[in-house]
Amino acid sequence: DIQMTQxxxxxxxxxxDTVTISCRASQSINNWLAWYQLKxxxxxxxxxxxxxxxxxxxxSRFRGRGYGTEFTLTLRSLQPEDFATYFCQQADSFxxxxxxxxxxxx
Amino acid sequence: xxxxxxxxxxxxxxSETLSLTCSVSGAGASINSQYWNWIRYxxxxxxxxIGQISPGSKTNYNPSxxxxxxxxxxxxxRQVSLTLISVTAADTATYYCARELAARRLDSWGRGxxxxxxx
Numbered sequence: 001d002i003q004m005t006q007x008x009x010x011x012x013x014x015x016x017d018t019v020t021i022s023c024r025a026s027q028s029i030n031n032w033l034a035w036y037q038l039k040x041x042x043x044x045x046x047x048x049x050x051x052x053x054x055x056x057x058x059x060s061r062f063r064g065r066g067y068g069t070e071f072t073l074t075l076r077s078l079q080p081e082d083f084a085t086y087f088c089q090q091a092d093s094f095x096x097x098x099x100x101x102x103x104x105x106x
Numbered sequence: 107x108x109x110x111x112x113x114x115x116x117x118x119x120x121s122e123t124l125s126l127t128c129s130v131s132g133a134g135a136s137i138n139s140q141y142w143n144w145i146r147y148x149x150x151x152x153x154x155x156i157g158q159i160s161p162g163s164k165t166n167y168n169p170s171x172x173x174x175x176x177x178x179x180x181x182x183x184r185q186v187s188l189t190l191i192s193v194t195a196a197d198t199a200t201y202y203c204a205r206e207l208a209a210r211r212l213d214s215w216g217r218g219x220x221x222x223x224x225x
Contacts, residue, residue, distance in 0.1 A: 034211050043202055044212070046212055053209065055211070087153050091210035094166040095170070096210075098152060098154065
């Protein structure tokens with residue numbers, strides 16, 4: 001199985017800050033990486049797919065980059081609604097594993 | 107706009123079988139022509155991919171579940187089902203179904219159903 005390692009596991013930030021989350025794959029996954037946002041009581045929400053493509057309706061302050069084994073999700077100008085937990089997921093090979101998550105908190 | 111809704115027992119005893127259903131509406135084309143995934147979430151393990159069923163009902167499962175899982179389509183009912191046998195407390199989680207689109211993205215999710223395994 002491909003292991004997905006996210007860092008940091010949590011980060012404290014303020015409204016207006018920029019936060020970068022890293023996701024490392026244990027082997028190359030090309031660009032088959034997605035990012036999801038999870039809030040309590042809500043289903044995960046797709047933010048980014050194919051490493052850098054913004055899903056419809058997702059604000060442009062979310063930016064995904066990377067290829068191969070190293071990926072990042074950058075949240076610019078944090079808004080109150082962005083405080084949540086973020087997960088990366090590889091879809092290069094089965095099982096489609098998730099990273100451990102990064103909690104962005106105030 | 108596709109809508110997914112999971113349903114299930116809420117509580118299962120250890121060693122029993124968990125059966126969940128995902129009802130699909132508004133998906134347009136037959137559900138048999140689309141990809142469907144099951145994922146679960148627990149605070150201790152985060153998100154865990156359970157498996158996928160693809161057009162033609164080909165399935166892929168997470169080996170970490172030890173061969174205990176089956177995903178099926180019920181096309182006429184527009185439902186995707188999940189069966190997990192021999193459950194333990196470690197299977198306690200919120201279970202989600204999700205549609206997978208091109209570029210292998212899970213674009214639509216159900217609201218999830220919480221399942222507790224205890225005696």
